[in-house]
Amino acid sequence: MxxxxxxxxxxxxxEDIEHFLGEKRKLIQPTALKDPKLKNLKETLVDWINSTLKPEHIVVQSLEEDLFDGLVLHHLLTHLAGVQVPVEEMALTSAAQIRKLELVLGQLNRRLGLKEEEEEQQQTKWSVPLIHNKDLLATVHLLVAMVRRFQPELDLPPSVEVEVVVVEVSRSGIKSETQIEVLTEKRDEESEPQGNGELRLFDTRAVQKHPASSFPRDLTLFSAVTRAHPIxxxxxxxxxxxxxxxxxxxxxxxxxxxxxxxxxxxxxxxxxxxxxxxxxxxxxxxxxxxxxxxxxxxxxxxxxxxxxxxxxxxxxxxxxxxxxxxxxxxxxxxxxxxxxxxxxxxxxxxx
CATH class of the missing domain: 1.10.418.10 (Calponin-like domain)
Structure with a gap:
């Protein structure tokens, strides 16, 4: 004491509350991390990175832990797009890592065909802060986009979806919305194709089994569809x-x-x-x-x-x-x- x-x-x-508020975040539900489809996608992406960077003797074991400092992304950009970015090989400090990621992601976004206005919209999927903070959702989105652009023949696991909570803290309260986010699209032979990275709400068939009041879409708290306290x-x-x-x-x-x-x-x-x-x-x-x-x-x-x-x-x-x-x-x-x-x-x- x-x-x-x-x-x-x-x-x-x-004094300005917007200093802390206004940014939307998408958080993967912990139970979704155990989904076999997500695990399979992560393993496929790890294998792809390791096979691509084998000549550089770079081995990745974890998407969250091994990509946040920009080193692996830098080597992927150089190998896949032939782009040499003038950055230090090993960025040891957080500030240096962020500077490196800014340059590497800037080049990657251009090679992925994103225009400036599209790049701004893309921030909901990946960004320098998200990648540097080891955000798995953002990292997977970026890697899937890279595979689609640079190695489209690679057979990624189809129909990978995760349950996420979209969170926004604003003057009207703390809002959340539970959604399903698509990481990889369905194959052509599957019905209801979804665009890569698009969001959709819960299956309406599940909602019809419960009163509408049990599924509020705009909450003043962190509550998804249960009666548990939002905190x-x-x-x-x-x-x-x-x-x-x-x-x-x-x-x-x-x-x-x-x-x-x-x-x-x-x-x-x-x-x-x-x-x-x-x-x-x-x-x-x-x-x-x-x-x-x-x-x-x-x-x-x-x-x-x-x-x-x-x-x-x-x-x-x-x-x-x-x-x-x-x-x-x-x-x-x-x-x-x-x-x-x-x-x-x-x-x-x-x-």
Whole structure:
């Protein structure tokens, strides 16, 4: 327990919420990663890369881990298109890797026949940030496009589709939509051909088995088609892909507590004693929580528990749905519990 929460280093709070919001992300459902068709496609692409770059003695084992720094893509571009890009062979720093990817992807997009306006639209499939962040969906999309352009005779597994959650954080809330994304098209003999990389919604036959209300297409939370809490669903995705939502919530928090001289950087730890949570509630709801009612510098677990319990009771009095959240979980720095409370406040006061 730190002696004083007010010792947290201060950073400027960005006033424009679009600094964090507005970008759409497509996240593969974890269960989809076990799909045999997807595994087969990944293995085929790995074998293709290794056979193509065998003369360079380059061996790829993982699409996510081995392509993010631009080295493999650079060699593929040189071998397949005969293009020499003036970049360093080994980019060791993150900044150098990003610069290398920018040059290599720029050349690749041109060789793939993408015009500038098409290249901008293509960012929903792959981009420098997505490839550098080891985004599997973007990496597969790019490699499939390269195979289609440079080695069309290669027989990729057909009809590979994955279930994705399309996520967008905006002023109207956190929206999500569950869709099926096509990675490889169906063969000519198969019905209903799909364009490579196009999206379609769930099979309508499945939707007809349930009430329409069970399949909301534009949600204010991370909820797909289940009744699970949206934060539980979010945290059930790839653990490395929840930062956008966390930063949006933290931006909202800091924007409202900055006038008190506070800055939150660690969502779980800094809310565990209830102090900042109480001050945030007071700021948002427009009232002052008397200092005699809580412990400004809690010295033990009991005082922290008192603070958090008071905060949750105040939220329940304002009709926020937090009655099923245990104060003990917040004190114990439970990630889902803390995010549920903060999201309830974000949802109510986002404007």
């Amino acid at each position: 730190e002696a004083n929460i007010f010792d947290c280093p201060q950073e400027p709070v960005t 539980d669903q979010l945290l059930g995705l790839d653990t490395g892909k929840v930062d956008t939502v966390k930063q949006a919530i933290l931006h909202f928090v800091n924007k409202n507590v900055s006038s008190l001289g506070l800055q939150v950087a660690d969502m779980e730890r800094q809310f565990a004693d209830g102090v900042i949570l109480l001050l945030l509630i007071g700021q948002l709801e427009g009232y002052f929580v008397p200092l005699c009612d809580f412990n400004l510098i809690p010295a033990n677990h009991s005082e922290m528990l008192h603070n958090v319990t008071l905060a949750l009771n105040l939220l329940i009095d304002t009709d926020l749905e937090v009655s099923n959240i245990s104060p003990e979980d917040i004190v114990s720095q439970d990630v889902p519990a803390t995010m549920k409370v903060l999201y309830a406040l974000f949802k109510k006061h986002k404007e």
